[in-house]
Amino acid sequence: MRSGVRLGIDVGKARVGVARTDFHGILATPVETVPRSTTGSADIQRILAIAAETDAIEFVVGLPLSMSGGSTPSTDDANAFALQLAAAVDHPVRMIDERLTTVSAQAALHRTGKNTKNSRSVIDQVAAVILLQHALDVERSSGNPPGLLVDPNQGLTRD
Numbered sequence: 001m002r003s004g005v006r007l008g009i010d011v012g013k014a015r016v017g018v019a020r021t022d023f024h025g026i027l028a029t030p031v032e033t034v035p036r037s038t039t040g041s042a043d044i045q046r047i048l049a050i051a052a053e054t055d056a057i058e059f060v061v062g063l064p065l066s067m068s069g070g071s072t073p074s075t076d077d078a079n080a081f082a083l084q085l086a087a088a089v090d091h092p093v094r095m096i097d098e099r100l101t102t103v104s105a106q107a108a109l110h111r112t113g114k115n116t117k118n119s120r121s122v123i124d125q126v127a128a129v130i131l132l133q134h135a136l137d138v139e140r141s142s143g144n145p146p147g148l149l150v151d152p153n154q155g156l157t158r159d
Helices: 042-054 073-087 101-111 117-142
Strands: 005-011 015-021 029-035 054-064 095-099 148-151 156-159
Touching: 005 073, 005 117, 015 042, 015 117, 029 042, 029 095, 029 117, 042 054, 042 073, 054 073, 054 101, 054 117, 073 095, 073 156, 095 117
Parallel strands: 005 054, 054 095
Antiparallel strands: 005 015, 015 029, 095 148, 148 156
């Protein structure tokens, strides 16, 4: 298992959930919900600031696929966001399948008595935690970095 903090990014239309790992890559925890920029790149800039604060070595962005594994408008949006992030950083940006992370996050919050309407920003952070923890588990079990590497010039690539 590689050492170093990773940031998990759950891209949504209105908000971006951010989570982080500990230095040893054992546990993912929520950090912040960043408002999504409709113009400019304030969301990317805030994520870069979080990365600088935490000395992050890698970014893991959720890849929202349909249940059948196909692309959706959300897939295209997350890909565009990951490409923009990859163009702005010197660290690897990876995308990992995030199917059902938001559903899992909502279910977890419902079990604690919170409703969806009042917990939207928390749901984004919990979804980021779930996708990042999944990425850690994949790396721990396989010995390889998780998901697909984002090349700002070529899109998604395999290592």
